Amino acid sequence: MRFLLVAAAALPLIAESIAGLKWTTPAGWKNDGQARPMRAATYIVPGDAECVVYFFGAGQGGSVQANLDRWKAQMLGPGGKPAEAQINKRTVHGLPVTTVDSSGDYTGMGGPMAASKTTQKGYRMIGAIIEGPGGNVFIKFTGPAKIVTANQQKFDQLVNSFDKEH
Numbered sequence: 741m742r743f744l745l746v747a748a749a750a751l752p753l754i755a756e757s758i759a760g761l762k763w764t765t766p767a768g769w770k771n772d773g774q775a776r777p778m779r780a781a782t783y784i785v786p787g788d789a790e791c792v793v794y795f796f797g798a799g800q801g802g803s804v805q806a807n808l809d810r811w812k813a814q815m816l817g818p819g820g821k822p823a824e825a826q827i828n829k830r831t832v833h834g835l836p837v838t839t840v841d842s843s844g845d846y847t848g849m850g851g852p853m854a855a856s857k858t859t860q861k862g863y864r865m866i867g868a869i870i871e872g873p874g875g876n877v878f879i880k881f882t883g884p885a886k887i888v889t890a891n892q893q894k895f896d897q898l899v900n901s902f903d904k905e906h
Contacts, residue, residue, distance in 0.1 A: 758795045759874030764901040766894035789883020798875040804838050814848030833903040836871040843885050864888040868899045
């Protein structure tokens with residue numbers, strides 16, 4: 741029995757896909773499996789954090805800059821001013837990727853689709869926008885700063901696993 745458990749743990753992780761892109765879910769993250777509009781996947785991260793892969797459709801969801809601006813505005817620093825945000829650009833498997841990283845009080849829980857807006861203190865948000873052949877895919881990882889920081893390597897693995905479907 742122990743051998744079977746070890747063998748099962750060695751199996752490759754399940755790849756997911758949308759818009760001509762595929763990716764691999766990080767170990768220990770579970771897709772909640774609930775169908776939701778615009779969400780390709782919703783990962784529940786232990787410790788009360790969430791990582792969502794959004795796809796709005798080809799040519800939909802706004803520009804890279806518009807999304808960065810919206811995400812940055814969802815994080816507040818001292819005195820209620822916008823928190824600092826680090827923006828980086830890189831290429832993953834030939835795909836342009838822009839990332840954002842910000843910490844502070846997260847106000848992005850509401851939005852136009854939610855009934856109310858709440859502020860979560862001591863949060864961190866790291867996000868990535870992957871410019872794929874079928875449209876942009878948006879990844880947003882939010883939660884208590886210590887949980888997001890502890891899972892940053894898994895977020896990076898998720899982003900780095902994005903590739904074109906062949």
